[in-house]
Amino acid sequence: MSSLERASSAPRFPFLVALVPLLFGLTCVFIANIPISILGGLVPSPLLALVPVYFWCLVRPDLMTPAAALAIGFSEDVMSGSPPGVWTLSFVLTYALVARQRDSFAGVSGLVAVVGFAVASAFVCAVAWMTVAFLAFLTPGVRLPPLAPIIGELAMTVLFYVPTALVAGWLHHRLVGALRGDI
Amino acid sequence: MANAWKIARKSNAQLPLVIVIALAVVLVLLGKAQSGILDKARVHLTDMLAPVLQTVRVPVAGFGRWMGSVTDIFSVYQQNLKLKEENARLRQWRNVAIVLQGRVGRYQTLLHAVPDPQMNAVLARVIGRANRPFLQTMILDAGREHHALPGQAVLDARGMIGRIYLTGSRTSWVILLTDLNSRTPVTISASAGNSGNIQAMMTGDNSAYPTLDMVSHTVTLHDGDQVTSSGDGGLLPSGLPIGTVVSDGSGGWRVALLADPGASQDVEILNFSKPQEAPPATAQLPVEAASLKPQALQPPPAPAPIAAAPVPPKPKPKPVVVTPADLAAPAEVMER
Numbered sequence: 008m009s010s011l012e013r014a015s016s017a018p019r020f021p022f023l024v025a026l027v028p029l030l031f032g033l034t035c036v037f038i039a040n041i042p043i044s045i046l047g048g049l050v051p052s053p054l055l056a057l058v059p060v061y062f063w064c065l066v067r068p069d070l071m072t073p074a075a076a077l078a079i080g081f082s083e084d085v086m087s088g089s090p091p092g093v094w095t096l097s098f099v100l101t102y103a104l105v106a107r108q109r110d111s112f113a114g115v116s117g118l119v120a121v122v123g124f125a126v127a128s129a130f131v132c133a134v135a136w137m138t139v140a141f142l143a144f145l146t147p148g149v150r151l152p153p154l155a156p157i158i159g160e161l162a163m164t165v166l167f168y169v170p171t172a173l174v175a176g177w178l179h180h181r182l183v184g185a186l187r188g189d190i
Numbered sequence: 191m192a193n194a195w196k197i198a199r200k201s202n203a204q205l206p207l208v209i210v211i212a213l214a215v216v217l218v219l220l221g222k223a224q225s226g227i228l229d230k231a232r233v234h235l236t237d238m239l240a241p242v243l244q245t246v247r248v249p250v251a252g253f254g255r256w257m258g259s260v261t262d263i264f265s266v267y268q269q270n271l272k273l274k275e276e277n278a279r280l281r282q283w284r285n286v287a288i289v290l291q292g293r294v295g296r297y298q299t300l301l302h303a304v305p306d307p308q309m310n311a312v313l314a315r316v317i318g319r320a321n322r323p324f325l326q327t328m329i330l331d332a333g334r335e336h337h338a339l340p341g342q343a344v345l346d347a348r349g350m351i352g353r354i355y356l357t358g359s360r361t362s363w364v365i366l367l368t369d370l371n372s373r374t375p376v377t378i379s380a381s382a383g384n385s386g387n388i389q390a391m392m393t394g395d396n397s398a399y400p401t402l403d404m405v406s407h408t409v410t411l412h413d414g415d416q417v418t419s420s421g422d423g424g425l426l427p428s429g430l431p432i433g434t435v436v437s438d439g440s441g442g443w444r445v446a447l448l449a450d451p452g453a454s455q456d457v458e459i460l461n462f463s464k465p466q467e468a469p470p471a472t473a474q475l476p477v478e479a480a481s482l483k484p485q486a487l488q489p490p491p492a493p494a495p496i497a498a499a500p501v502p503p504k505p506k507p508k509p510v511v512v513t514p515a516d517l518a519a520p521a522e523v524m525e526r
Contacts, residue, residue, distance in 0.1 A: 042236075042243065042318025042329050043250050051321050073210040080214070084228060086235065088325040088363070091221025091228050096214040103207055132323075139324050142222055152370055156323040156396050 027182050028063040028071045031175060032056050032079040040086035051156060053163035054131065056083055058171040060098060061127050064105045065113040066179065076102040089135075090142055097134040101127055124172075125165045132161045233358030236318070236329055240361050243317040244331060251455060309427060310461040312336050314344075314362070316454055326369045326396060328352075328451060332459060333360045341425050343460045349431040349448030350374075350419065351457060362459070366451050367432070368394045375422035376432060376445075378402070378415050389420055392432070392445055399436065399444035411435050417445050427462045 035055035056079050063071030080098030084091055105112055105127055112123045136157045143149040221227060236243075262269070297303070314336070318329035332338045334357050344351045344364050352372065356363035365372055372394035377387045388411070391404040405411065415435040421428025433447040 040320070041239075042320045042327075043246055051323060073207045077210040077213060081217070084217075085231050087322050088232060088320060088327055089322060090218075090225065090324065092214060092216075092218030093221075093324065095217050096211075099207075099210050099214045103211065106207070135323070138218060142218070145222065149371075150393070150395065152324060153396050156321075160323045 024183055025070055027178060028059055028067070029075040029078060031178055032059040032071075032075065033082055035059060035171065036079060036082045036086055040083070050163055051160045053167040054083070054094075054128065054160065055164075055167060055171055056080075057098070057101070057128060057131055057164060058124070058168055059175050060102060061105055061112075061124055062172055062175045063179075064102055065109060067183065068106060068109070070183065071102075073099065073102060090139060093135050093138045093142075096138055097131045100134050101131040104130055121165065121168055124168045125161075128161050128164045128168075132157045132164075229356050232363070233333075233356050233361065236361040236363070237333070237358040240317065240331060243329065244315075247315075247317050310337075312338055312459040312461065314338070314457055314459055316457060317361070319452070323396075324370060326366045326394075326451075328364045328366065328454075330354075330362045330364060330457065330459070331360065333358045333362050335359050336459075337461060338362045338459050339461075343419070343426050343430060343462065345430065345458045345460065346449045346454040346456070348450070349433060351449045351451050351454060353426070354459065366394065367392065367400055367447060367449075368396060368398060368451070370394055370396050372400070374400075374426070374432070375420045376402075376417050377420040377428070378405075378411060378417055378435060380412065380415055389422070392417065399438070399446060401438075402435065402443040402445060405443065411443050413437055427460065430460075 033056075035058065039052045039055040060071060060076050060079055064076070076098050077095060080095035083089075083094035083098065087094065112127070115123050136152060136154070139152045143151055298305075312332050314330040314332035316328050317331045320327050320329075328351075330338070330344070338354055338357050340354050340357055342354045344354060350367065352364045352366040352369070353374075354362045355365045367374060372392075374392045376390050376392045378390055379387055388405065388409050390402045392400045393403050394400045402411070402417075413434075413436055417432045417435060419426045419428055419430040419432060431448055433445040433449075436444050436446045438444045
């Protein structure tokens with residue numbers, strides 16, 4: 008089946024297909040936050056859920072809506088144990104950034120695409136750190152959060168981008184529809 | 191159909207975006223006002239996941255040990271020498287401890303010392319660990335059904351690991367001593383040079399070595415000074431082993447923890463509640479010896495008859511107020 012034919016074939020269950028990005032994002036949240044550490048907690052777990060938000064925000068923003076980004080960020084908040092709202096705000100603001108700079112992010116491939124995702128990851132981590140720092144500033148006696156753990160989180164997130172994006176791309180091809188490059 | 195990309199571009203998400211950003215900000219502020227709004231969902235989730243985590247725990251722990259042993263292969267000989275040396279030193283200390291234990295026992299007998307209150311402990315297993323930028327926690331397979339409650343101390347065989355801060359029906363979340371939000375009042379027992387104990391606050395900063403704050407500038411700490419829980423505030427029992435003082439190289443002091451949260455598999459949850467001091471029983475009060483009569487024991491005075499003419503008031507004798515604290519010391523003497 009050629010990509011054109013695949014693109015032209017209408018999905019059988021459009022409602023379920025529209026939920027694929029959101030469900031994949033929630034699955035990523037669940038996997039990344041399973042409290043099992045193979046390396047004894049030496050490295051933080053990656054923000055896997057950022058990959059589907061970034062991916063579908065570029066490819067099909069009609070499926071990855073701001074509300075979906077909000078839901079994914081909120082579930083990240085619930086499962087990660089971080090202060091409420093930190094990842095929700097970070098994900099939503101990153102969504103806004105990627106949606107605004109969509110042409111810049113979507114037109115790249117290969118290593119440059121990884122760099123583009125790294126920029127988005129750095130933004131989400133920076134927003135999260137600043138939010139926690141702001142909350143710490145409001146609480147007397149609480150010091151600023153250290154930078155090293157959030158940098159570790161950023162590194163792990165970028166490291167896991169390629170395998171997670173491959174899965175997202177495979178799901179998109181099989182269930183959702185054509186990528187931008189196929190059209 | 192080639193318009194899919196064009197359709198996608200016309201997401202027209204400006205208004206929802208503004209609304210969700212506002213919602214996210216509200217959630218942050220709401221979380222600041224009520225930090226526990228998500229806690230119930232978290233413990234429900236871990237309660238549901240507990241059987242899965244218990245099943246997966248064994249192979250993951252085995253893999254972790256195998257990964258650790260891969261790096262240990264290259265230092266087995268050095269470790270063996272170090273362990274032999276440490277073992278010889280520990281045998282010496284064991285003999286000293288036995289002698290001291292006997293001496294302490296004799297002193298306690300002589301002084302009729304009241305033994306420390308017994309603490310119940312719940313044995314729990316670590317079924318999960320999470321190392322996130324803003325939270326370092328572990329999840330235990332004991333919850334409210336096992337009488338685990340928030341605030342209770344969690345220890346492994348070597349020392350204190352942290353405190354429980356969330357309990358579900360079958361699981362608990364532990365905030366580690368290294369966590370950013372952890373603050374523990376501690377006592378530093380000087381190893382040399384100083385006399386007496388030093389009070390301080392141990393604060394986690396997500397590094398392996400929590401910092402020591404609020405140490406008086408007049409005291410000098412030394413590497414190797416023992417750090418134990420002080421019991422201030424009544425949340426934790428005093429004397430729980432925590433670690434030793436190490437210098438951070440920039441004039442500050444940190445604590446090298448005795449426990450290893452990354453490797454602990456079985457832990458104890460201490461059921462500590464500071465017993466309220468009961469006043470001595472009435473029968474034990476030295477009423478006659480002190481020539482005092484507690485006013486509480488006297489029957490209430492009968493109401494005075496109303497006089498026909500007003501009588502100038504006589505100067506009343508100063509009432510003697512007997513507090514339980516005043517009576518506690520003679521009571522103890524009498525008991526002895």
